[in-house]
Amino acid sequence: xxxxxxxxxxxxxxxxAQERAAKHGGAARDYIRLFDTHASCFxxxxxxxxxxxxxxxxxxxxDRSVTIRTGLTHKEAYGY
Ligand SMILES: [Zn+2]
Numbered sequence: 001x002x003x004x005x006x007x008x009x010x011x012x013x014x015x016x017a018q019e020r021a022a023k024h025g026g027a028a029r030d031y032i033r034l035f036d037t038h039a040s041c042f043x044x045x046x047x048x049x050x051x052x053x054x055x056x057x058x059x060x061x062x063d064r065s066v067t068i069r070t071g072l073t074h075k076e077a078y079g080y
Contacts, residue, residue: 002032007039 001010005010013020015037017028063074070077 002036004041005037006045007038009038011035011038 001012004011011032013031015023015039020031021028059074066072066074066077072076
């Protein structure tokens with residue numbers, strides 16, 4: 001059983017890796033390796049990563065806007 005790459009709790013496969021290997025071929029460890037992250041953890045992480053990216057882009061645009069209007073950097077204009 002693999003631990004989730006994100007929350008580090010066990011990833012419990014249903015059907016089990018052994019059952020999947022018996023049904024679809026390959027080795028149980030292949031299925032354990034394939035499912036190394038909870039789907040819910042993956043979606044939540046992607047959501048957080050996307051929000052962080054949007055915040056960075058918005059901040060860059062605000063900084064650029066301040067610089068265009070005033071010739072000052074965001075820090076020079078606002079002091080932070
Ligand atoms: Zn997880």
